[in-house]
Amino acid sequence: MSAMLAETRPHEATVVVEAPRRARKRVVIIGAAFAGITAARALRRADAEVVLIDRRNHHLFQPLLYQVATAVLSPAEIAAPIRQLEAKQRNVTVLLAEVTSVDLASRTIEAADPGVGVRKIAFDYLVVATGMRPNYFGHDEFARYAPGLKSLSDAETIRAKILGAFELAATTEDEGERARQMTFVLVGAGPSGMELAGSLAHLVKVTLRGNFHRIDPAKSTIILLDAGKRVLPTFAESVSRRVTRRLTKLGVKVLTGVKVETVDEQGVVAGGTRIPSATVLWTAGVAAWPVPKMLGTKIDRAGRALVDSFLKVVDAPGVFVAGDAASLTQDGHPVPGVAQAAIQEGRYVGRLIAKELKGRKVKRPFRYFDKGNMAVVGKNYAVLERGRLRTGGFLTYLVWAFVHIVALPQLQNRLRVQRQWLWSYFTGQRSSRLIPETKKPGH
Numbered sequence: 001m002s003a004m005l006a007e008t009r010p011h012e013a014t015v016v017v018e019a020p021r022r023a024r025k026r027v028v029i030i031g032a033a034f035a036g037i038t039a040a041r042a043l044r045r046a047d048a049e050v051v052l053i054d055r056r057n058h059h060l061f062q063p064l065l066y067q068v069a070t071a072v073l074s075p076a077e078i079a080a081p082i083r084q085l086e087a088k089q090r091n092v093t094v095l096l097a098e099v100t101s102v103d104l105a106s107r108t109i110e111a112a113d114p115g116v117g118v119r120k121i122a123f124d125y126l127v128v129a130t131g132m133r134p135n136y137f138g139h140d141e142f143a144r145y146a147p148g149l150k151s152l153s154d155a156e157t158i159r160a161k162i163l164g165a166f167e168l169a170a171t172t173e174d175e176g177e178r179a180r181q182m183t184f185v186l187v188g189a190g191p192s193g194m195e196l197a198g199s200l201a202h203l204v205k206v207t208l209r210g211n212f213h214r215i216d217p218a219k220s221t222i223i224l225l226d227a228g229k230r231v232l233p234t235f236a237e238s239v240s241r242r243v244t245r246r247l248t249k250l251g252v253k254v255l256t257g258v259k260v261e262t263v264d265e266q267g268v269v270a271g272g273t274r275i276p277s278a279t280v281l282w283t284a285g286v287a288a289w290p291v292p293k294m295l296g297t298k299i300d301r302a303g304r305a306l307v308d309s310f311l312k313v314v315d316a317p318g319v320f321v322a323g324d325a326a327s328l329t330q331d332g333h334p335v336p337g338v339a340q341a342a343i344q345e346g347r348y349v350g351r352l353i354a355k356e357l358k359g360r361k362v363k364r365p366f367r368y369f370d371k372g373n374m375a376v377v378g379k380n381y382a383v384l385e386r387g388r389l390r391t392g393g394f395l396t397y398l399v400w401a402f403v404h405i406v407a408l409p410q411l412q413n414r415l416r417v418q419r420q421w422l423w424s425y426f427t428g429q430r431s432s433r434l435i436p437e438t439k440k441p442g443h
């Protein structure tokens with residue numbers, strides 16, 4: 001970033017304010033994932049300074065997080081350093097910092113930077129692409145016992161919980177406790193919960209087979225529950241039925257129309273019944289991170305900023321929201337919170353700003369092109385819905401695998417994931433079965 005040091009405040013946090021006179025316009029992008037990175041790339045030829053801010057240093061490929069949580073893949077295989085964008089694109093500056101406030105009046109944001117303190121950064125254009133986080137629907141206390149799946153550390157926590165449960169089940173003499181350790185409850189039967197349940201079923205039946213003399217992991221109970229009427233509510237009913245049948249065949253108990261009332265260290269209470277479980281996982285819903293709210297514009301119930309058909313924030317010139325953080329309706333339907341929508345929105349916003357910087361006006365609003373919805377159910381089986389086409393099976397799984405390999409950030413990740421999948425396919429084994437050591441005081 002061009003000369004940034006201008007002011008230091010003498011209290012605990014250093015405040016660094018960028019110099020006000022700049023030759024080029026500055027585009028600040030908050031969130032460096034599908035939407036943010038694509039927007040930055042679309043600005044590669046623009047005569048602008050692009051500042052890409054994220055509180056983590058890696059772009060995470062969330063669609064494969066469930067495979068890290070179930071030991072198929074290791075974290076590095078589904079993430080890529082954001083910083084490498086600076087090597088590829090001269091007009092980009094990457095900043096590892098968390099945006100803590102947005103002031104539209106002074107056109108500045110504040111970002112807490114672990115090394116420097118708080119930076120105040122002025123912008124000419126602002127793109128908010130901060131995505132979503134797990135939503136406990138007013139019961140944040142559940143988070144302590146039921147981790148959500150949104151980050152690599154969430155996935156590692158879940159993996160440790162699952163693998164640790166079998167270790168405890170194998171050592172306890174208490175039958176009730178053994179059953180509790182071998183009961184897994186997944187709350188939320190959308191794509192994440194369903195994919196996690198299917199992969200877990202394969203882990204207990206195939207990967208862990210014969211690994212314990214005292215217990216049989218295949219006798220685990222896996223429960224997928226949802227307050228809604230059916231699994232995969234964003235897919236057609238026929239696809240839901242197909243997936244439910246498949247999950248049942250894999251040994252997953254699907255309980256729909258059941259509301260979770262309590263989650264505690266003993267398990268869950270759902271639909272008035274207590275289910276003892278040492279591993280409760282939360283895949284029930286998402287809400288936006290706070291940045292859209294900081295814009296002071298209208299937000300929907302999930303905290304996403306309402307944008308117009310140009311992805312602009314109304315009455316805030318030069319301010320855009322893209323990806324999961326944007327609430328947009330097209331032809332009477334909400335644009336879904338999926339990676340494709342985030343990529344298309346990010347690209348649109350980047351191009352629009354590039355054109356405006358050249359003094360041209362963009363007249364064509366954003367249109368989401370739906371390439372179809374896919375989800376994996378256990379080993380080698382996926383479902384696809386595209387327009388009127390609804391299909392599922394091994395061939396669909398191959399299409400899913402191809403699409404995901406191609407979409408992964410970095411060539412080395414594509415090669416590594418491909419190799420892991422082939423290894424798992426032929427041996428049933430998973431190479432990332434790690435329970436990280438917890439450090440004891442004094443060690």
Ligand SMILES: Cc1cc2nc3c(=O)[nH]c(=O)nc-3n(C[C@H](O)[C@H](O)[C@H](O)COP(=O)(O)OP(=O)(O)OC[C@H]3O[C@@H](n4cnc5c(N)ncnc54)[C@H](O)[C@@H]3O)c2cc1C
Binds near residue numbers: 064097191339
């Ligand atoms: C488990 C799981 C499985 C999924 N599976 C699929 C799938 O199979 N197919 C599909 O299409 N979609 C899937 N999705 C949805 C898809 O991942 C999202 O639609 C997509 O990631 C949205 O991209 P985004 O760029 O808008 O936001 P995100 O990918 O969520 O990224 C937002 C970024 O903003 C950063 N950020 C947030 N707040 C701040 C702040 N204050 N300061 C700085 N940085 C900040 C975050 O660190 C993050 O890097 C899945 C999501 C999850 C969680």
